[in-house]
Amino acid sequence: MEQSRIRLDRVTKRWDATTAVDSISFDVTPGQFVILLGPSGCGKSTTLRMIAGLEEASDGQIHIGERDVTRLPPGDRGLSMVFQSYALFPHLSVADNIVFGLRSRKVPKAEQRERLAKVAELVDLTDYLDRKPAQLSGGQRQRVALARSIISEHPICLMDEPLSNLDARLRSDMRREIKALQSRLNMTVIYVTHDQVEAMSMGDRVILMQHGRIVQDGTPDELYNQPASAFAASFIGSPAMNLLPLVKGDQGAVIDGEPTTTVAPLEAAGGQLGIRPEDIELRPASEPGVPATVLSEEYLGADTIAHVTVGTHTLRVRLSGKHALTGQACRLHWTAESAHLFGTDGLRRHDLTPTLLSSTHRSIPRPPVVGSFQH
Amino acid sequence: MALTAHHKMQMYGALLLLPAAVLLAAFAYLPTITTVINSLFLPGFRGAPTEFVGFENYRFLFDDPKFWKVARNNLIYALGTIPTSIALALGMALFVNGKLPGRGLVRMAYFTPTILPMIAAANIWMFFYAPQIGLFNKLLGALGFSGVNWLGDPSVALGSVIVMSIWKEAGFFMIFYLAALQGIPPELKEASDLEGTSRWSFFWRVTFPLLMPTTLFVLINALINAVRVVDHLFILTKGGPNNATNLLLYYVYENAFSFFDRTTAATITVVILLVLAVIATLKFTILDRRTHYQ
Numbered sequence: 129m130e131q132s133r134i135r136l137d138r139v140t141k142r143w144d145a146t147t148a149v150d151s152i153s154f155d156v157t158p159g160q161f162v163i164l165l166g167p168s169g170c171g172k173s174t175t176l177r178m179i180a181g182l183e184e185a186s187d188g189q190i191h192i193g194e195r196d197v198t199r200l201p202p203g204d205r206g207l208s209m210v211f212q213s214y215a216l217f218p219h220l221s222v223a224d225n226i227v228f229g230l231r232s233r234k235v236p237k238a239e240q241r242e243r244l245a246k247v248a249e250l251v252d253l254t255d256y257l258d259r260k261p262a263q264l265s266g267g268q269r270q271r272v273a274l275a276r277s278i279i280s281e282h283p284i285c286l287m288d289e290p291l292s293n294l295d296a297r298l299r300s301d302m303r304r305e306i307k308a309l310q311s312r313l314n315m316t317v318i319y320v321t322h323d324q325v326e327a328m329s330m331g332d333r334v335i336l337m338q339h340g341r342i343v344q345d346g347t348p349d350e351l352y353n354q355p356a357s358a359f360a361a362s363f364i365g366s367p368a369m370n371l372l373p374l375v376k377g378d379q380g381a382v383i384d385g386e387p388t389t390t391v392a393p394l395e396a397a398g399g400q401l402g403i404r405p406e407d408i409e410l411r412p413a414s415e416p417g418v419p420a421t422v423l424s425e426e427y428l429g430a431d432t433i434a435h436v437t438v439g440t441h442t443l444r445v446r447l448s449g450k451h452a453l454t455g456q457a458c459r460l461h462w463t464a465e466s467a468h469l470f471g472t473d474g475l476r477r478h479d480l481t482p483t484l485l486s487s488t489h490r491s492i493p494r495p496p497v498v499g500s501f502q503h
Numbered sequence: 504m505a506l507t508a509h510h511k512m513q514m515y516g517a518l519l520l521l522p523a524a525v526l527l528a529a530f531a532y533l534p535t536i537t538t539v540i541n542s543l544f545l546p547g548f549r550g551a552p553t554e555f556v557g558f559e560n561y562r563f564l565f566d567d568p569k570f571w572k573v574a575r576n577n578l579i580y581a582l583g584t585i586p587t588s589i590a591l592a593l594g595m596a597l598f599v600n601g602k603l604p605g606r607g608l609v610r611m612a613y614f615t616p617t618i619l620p621m622i623a624a625a626n627i628w629m630f631f632y633a634p635q636i637g638l639f640n641k642l643l644g645a646l647g648f649s650g651v652n653w654l655g656d657p658s659v660a661l662g663s664v665i666v667m668s669i670w671k672e673a674g675f676f677m678i679f680y681l682a683a684l685q686g687i688p689p690e691l692k693e694a695s696d697l698e699g700t701s702r703w704s705f706f707w708r709v710t711f712p713l714l715m716p717t718t719l720f721v722l723i724n725a726l727i728n729a730v731r732v733v734d735h736l737f738i739l740t741k742g743g744p745n746n747a748t749n750l751l752l753y754y755v756y757e758n759a760f761s762f763f764d765r766t767t768a769a770t771i772t773v774v775i776l777l778v779l780a781v782i783a784t785l786k787f788t789i790l791d792r793r794t795h796y797q
Contacts, residue, residue, distance in 0.1 A: 180693075180697060181696075181697075182693050182696070182697075201696070201699075202693070202696045202697045202699075203696060203697060203698060203699025203700070204699065207697070208697060208698075209693075209694070209697050211690045211693070211694060213688060213690050215688065215690035215691055215693065215694040217691060217708075217709055218713070219709075219712045219713055219715075228694075228695065228698060228700075228708075229695075229697075229698030229699075229700075231708075232695065232698045232699055232700040232701075232704060233698065233699060276694075280698065
């Protein structure tokens with residue numbers, strides 16, 4: 129199992145003047161499902177391709193197990209990969225596609241057949257083995273690509289946005305399928321995606337990247353609850369976290385354009401206050417809290433996203449159920465734990481805690497709160 | 504009669520087809536039909552009417568040893584040029600498809616022979632092949648070998664013509680292969696690299712099968728060229744010495760315009776057309792079944 133440990137040490141990739149990956153280091157323990165997450169162009173795919181050996185690192189070392197594989201060709205690294213385009217051979221049948229690598233490695237015919245039968249069963253392709261990739265649906269092609277990497281029995285599997293060519297419904301099925309396969313086969317997976325839903329639902333650990341650097345490396349829970357920077361905060365969660373600029377007020381920092389309510393200590397001024405839409409409570413205008421006006425609402429079925437203005441800014445509030453609130457004045461309330469403070473550099477301020485909004489905090493169960501002030 | 508919209512559309516369609524149809528009929532179909540008819544008649548002399556002789560002309564042709572010699576030459580010419588020029592074209596395409604300094608220049612260099620008119624190319628090769636002052640004999644002389652009469656020696660002349668044709672054709676076929684190679688997604692190479700597949704094995708298991716449609720297309724083209732292109736014979740050998748380099752179409756030309764034997768020329772032409780049609784049909788039916796089209 130130890131041979132599936134992956135270690136990156138100050139790995140860098142440069143193309144002439146541009147630095148795609150800038151000295152990143154991380155360590156993947158065997159059996160982990162690690163997500164490389166980030167917007168396009170952040171260097172996540174390049175990182176994966178350097179681990180695979182499809183790109184050569186300009187600097188730094190990559191270890192797999194005890195071996196330094198930095199300069200080894202891809203075939204000698206003992207890993208398999210699933211491509212975004214699936215990279216199936218169009219002229220070969222599903223069966224030949226799956227055993228392609230076994231033939232390259234001169235695995236005996238009998239063993240090839242045995243392993244093929246087992247893997248085809250595992251990914252539910254037994255009835256399709258004689259078809260050509262063109263005769264398969266997107267999801268089935270995806271399964272062929274998965275089967276090809278599983279049959280190699282390499283302990284490490286790299287996946288480069290494998291679900292982005294599928295439609296939304298299939299995607300959620302495949303998410304669960306991949307996750308189940310990974311834990312069943314105890315594979316070490318590094319999975320590149322720009323989709324935060326995939327990252328949150330599949331990863332044991334998420335490495336968030338921006339501009340070729342790691343922004344945050346932690347569990348999905350940590351990324352959601354303790355975002356390391358304003359970028360991390362805005363990238364995870366849908367709708368994204370509200371980020372409000374803070375300015376100096378009389379008693380402390382206030383939201384820009386809303387000087388009546390102190391929301392943070394004075395030192396936080398100049399930075400940003402972050403609150404997730406689902407952490408904000410809408411209360412009647414008579415109650416304490418941050419004064420706001422509801423601008424519009426979007427009804428999404430299970431919940432409603434209300435757009436409210438505070439000072440000169442608009443923020444989103446997630447309310448469960450259906451509401452008609454447009455034009456109403458109200459107060460916003462959130463708990464001190466659910467508010468995040470980011471400094472002028474965008475990084476999380478661990479030294480400060482947001483101010484408690486009101487001393488007369490009433491405990492009201494959340495869903496009925498808003499409904500109760502509708503009339 | 505009132506024209507309905509449907510009839511109008513049909514009219515438009517027919518009118519759009521008309522120019523191409525007229526050209527094809529005037530220069531391809533009518534000549535083919537008259538050629539077939541000519542091959543079944545003997546011309547009348549001194550104003551006598553032509554005489555229908557059925558397959559008599561064909562029997563006469565098949566009894567002619569010169570026809571068989573020319574046909575054999577053409578077969579050797581086809582076997583000599585087609586596989587070599589295709590293999591060379593594929594090799595060059597693979598070479599210039601890779602990472603290479605000055606790639607554009609090399610590609611252009613390979614394609615240059617195709618741009619040259621055959622007559623000009625043949626003239627250049629005349630200088631290469633010339634017995635005393637030619638490039639090849641000069642080079643051989645510098646190495647201490649006695650020269651070869653490249654175009655004058657009946658046992659060498661056809662080979663010389665074949666070499667020149669390969670030089671002329673390979674660059675043209677390379678362009679098709681290069682286009683096809685660039686249509687192969689690079690992930691396929693990456694996926695097979697990850698499995699430790701050797702270059703050689705990747706070529707035979709992936710690249711070559713994916714190039715099959717191109718190979719088939721090039722093969723048909725090469726075959727047609729083998730009986731179609733005769734320009735170089737006018738410059739290099741005029742079919743000689745002693746018909747050693749005479750090819751079918753040149754023989755047709757000789758019959759029609761040197762011997763003024765239109766009947767024999769028509770008969771040979773029909774034979775060529777039939778042979779080509781049979782080979783093309785065989786190739787498309789047999790090879791198509793084993794070819795993957797994207």
